[in-house]
Amino acid sequence: MNFNKETYFQRQTTLLEIGEAGQALLQKAKVLVVGCGGLGSPVAVYLAASGVGELHLVDFDTVSVSNLHRQVFYKLEDINQPKAEVLANEIKIRTPFTKVTAINEAVTKNNILALISEVDLVVDATDSLPIKYLINDACVLAKKSLVYGSLYKFDGYVATFNVLEENGDYSCNLRDAFPKIAADIPNCEEAGTMNPIVGIIALLQVNEVIKLITKTGKLLTNQLLIYNALENSQFKMKLKKNKFLDIKSIFEKSNYVAETCENQDISLLISALGLKEKIDDSTLEIVSVLNNPEEFIPFKVHQKKPYNTFDIENFQPDFKKKYVIICNKGINSYDVTLKLKEKYPSLSVLSLAEGIINY
Numbered sequence: 001m002n003f004n005k006e007t008y009f010q011r012q013t014t015l016l017e018i019g020e021a022g023q024a025l026l027q028k029a030k031v032l033v034v035g036c037g038g039l040g041s042p043v044a045v046y047l048a049a050s051g052v053g054e055l056h057l058v059d060f061d062t063v064s065v066s067n068l069h070r071q072v073f074y075k076l077e078d079i080n081q082p083k084a085e086v087l088a089n090e091i092k093i094r095t096p097f098t099k100v101t102a103i104n105e106a107v108t109k110n111n112i113l114a115l116i117s118e119v120d121l122v123v124d125a126t127d128s129l130p131i132k133y134l135i136n137d138a139c140v141l142a143k144k145s146l147v148y149g150s151l152y153k154f155d156g157y158v159a160t161f162n163v164l165e166e167n168g169d170y171s172c173n174l175r176d177a178f179p180k181i182a183a184d185i186p187n188c189e190e191a192g193t194m195n196p197i198v199g200i201i202a203l204l205q206v207n208e209v210i211k212l213i214t215k216t217g218k219l220l221t222n223q224l225l226i227y228n229a230l231e232n233s234q235f236k237m238k239l240k241k242n243k244f245l246d247i248k249s250i251f252e253k254s255n256y257v258a259e260t261c262e263n264q265d266i267s268l269l270i271s272a273l274g275l276k277e278k279i280d281d282s283t284l285e286i287v288s289v290l291n292n293p294e295e296f297i298p299f300k301v302h303q304k305k306p307y308n309t310f311d312i313e314n315f316q317p318d319f320k321k322k323y324v325i326i327c328n329k330g331i332n333s334y335d336v337t338l339k340l341k342e343k344y345p346s347l348s349v350l351s352l353a354e355g356i357i358n359y
Helices: 019-028 040-050 083-094 112-117 129-142 195-214 247-253 272-278 332-343
Strands: 030-034 054-058 099-103 121-124 145-152 155-161 223-228 233-238 284-288 322-326 348-352
Touching: 019 195, 030 040, 030 112, 040 054, 040 083, 040 121, 040 195, 054 083, 083 099, 112 129, 121 129, 121 195, 129 145, 129 247, 145 195, 155 195, 195 223, 322 332, 332 348
Parallel strands: 030 054, 030 121, 054 099, 121 145, 284 322, 322 348
Antiparallel strands: 145 155, 155 223, 223 233
């Protein structure tokens, strides 16, 4: 089928606010999308369909069954395949005018500055708070604009950070909104989420990117938009620049690991190797606190008690058993372990360190 750019983007260039000049800016733009899950997959597809010239996708994860209800650009046959590669291939089929690359690796302090160095702006579509702060801090240091999105149950958050303003200063960043990494906020895997809020927030991020590139409309700078799906309400929280923040020093000193993992009492932990050595112990009682009872677990589990509904007060342990509490990343399982140990000091109970994803 023969068609050209003019035909492909006709509905968009008809808009006086975009026009041929705006479309040309989109075609020249280079955007990095970090995270190819619920937010990142629609962000990437819509940006490509809007005419963004280069997209670079970064994600270390593979497609799982539990992703499919909200990560709608993946299919059953994509299960266990690298998300970034699958998404890049989908974009190549759909959008002939976008160059797309896939990077199948985790974002770390060692590679983040290199990843953002060759792009015009960054989209944060991750669900890890430490990584969100890592991306934010790197963008501040590299003077890159960042379109931020995050989810918590029925709430979604969107902002555009670190934009060069007319007075020569840069707009607020994530640390102006929340100076420190919170230690007690689970991601969507642990807290749960509905698929409409994921799509809504992703498209709001796309909207910010297009406005930023085409210099059209009013950006969500120096404010954080909070949208609630249950109430269908939104609130814009004004942000104020903290001029005393030394992002360079923070970046140099931080290892960007969740504080909940750093501060765990090792006496309440069992390593993956330790569990493997004891997996056949008849006194072992493994309790999963995964919120999704159908989530794959690489070993036999004796009880499934979702974290969101786990009732510590009415839990009746068998003191002859040795309990191991498990979850995906070892955060919720540690919380349950700690509470059980406080209520039953003599109970043998441990949390699987770093969760089943590192088993």
